[in-house]
Amino acid sequence: MPAEIHAFRCLSDNIGVLIRDPATGACAAIDAPDDAAIVAALDERGWSLTDILVTHRHADHVQGIEPLKSRFGCRVVAPTKAGASVPGADVRVGEGDRVSVGGLAAQVWETPGHCADHVSYWFADEGVLFAGDTLFTLGCGRVLEGSYDDLWASLQRIAALPGGAQVYSGHDYVLSNARFALQADPGNAALKARAEEAERAKAEGRFLVPSTIGEERATNPFLRAGEPALARSVNLDGRPAGEVFAALREWKNRA
Template sequence: MPAQVHVFRCLSDNIGALVHDPNTGACAAIDAPEEGPILQALKDTGWQLTDILVTHRHADHVQAIAPLKQRTGCRVVAPQKARDSVPLADAFVREGDTVHVGGLQAHVWETPGHCADHVSYWFAADRDLFAGDTLFTLGCGRVLEGDYADLWASLQRLAALPDDARVFCGHDYTLSNGRFALAADPDNAALKARIAEAEAAQAKGGFLVPTTIGQEKATNPFLRAGDPALAKAVHKEGGAPPVEVFRALREWKNRF
């Protein structure tokens, strides 16, 4: 049986996710933003927490590790580069490692740019990507460490996944991302449709997580930096490398 994924809100705009292996009963939380909503999600699904897979060290992704570990005895897996910031971790992973949640297997990809220790978890058999704060629905993370080339390379790697790969991100910034995307790419019909979909979802208390790689390649300006229309939007016509267009877009978004 395939993996089961349950998503829910945490804090003000974080998205929590549980990944469940119905064959073994194992269940992993992707990050640990807030104890209460995670416990409620476990209650709602009837799943038992066995693991926490950490994408990066920022407080809004790790602050509930201690109480959840104390309550459940779960295993905590964290990036090797965040070793000093996730002291309760039981295992540390880096590029090329694999993590098992019951019978499910995730490939660990280092995806720096938002921060140096960021990893994403790619469950290839189920085509599920847990991208943390690297790639969002209609957006991407801020560059807080490293440089723009790091984040651009990480995004390009994720964009090379199959179009039907589902992307689970760490925050719901979709409507604010959509407003920026429309400013940068105003003639994109697929983007306009996607924003309308996001507005309809919000009106019903929902959100557009997961998205798919195919949807993001069609609508997310940060994956479209090679498009002449996006280069023109940031005054980079004339053959500027896509990474320069990406940097200009991300810096514009920072001020938007």
């Protein structure tokens, strides 16, 4: 039986996600930005929370852990490198570890750049990646710790996944990301269509999470840093893709 996945808005722009194994009833929240929103989503589906899989230690991803753990007694899986910054952690994980949610299995990838402790969860059998704040629809996270090289390496790893793989990100920044992407890559017809789709989704009360790796490779300027058009947009013709990526991210920081 395929995994059941439900994504929903919480806080001002966070994305909450639940993944459930229908065979066992085990259900995990990816991060815990807002306990009330997560409880409401569980109640709507008639699910019960057994796990929380934490991508990184930032407050808007962990602040709902303690009330959820108190209510459900759920297991909290957190990055080892987050240390004591994740409350109530039961299991610490890093690169190469595996995490199970009932019969569903995820590989843990360390994906630093946004912050040093960031991990992503790759459910290979389901073709689903929970990328936290590393990759967004049409965008990527800010570099708050480490280097642009760190984040570029993380993004390249994600971009190498199959094109049909679904990517769930931790925030819905798609409209602002689309505006920037169109500035950086104005000749990209696929990007123009994606931006129009994002506008329609907003008008209909939807959001473009999940995206797919194929869609991001075609339209996300940060994954397209190796393309000549993106190098030209930051006056770095012929320069290495990692250097172009850093310049694009700096430009987005100022946008």
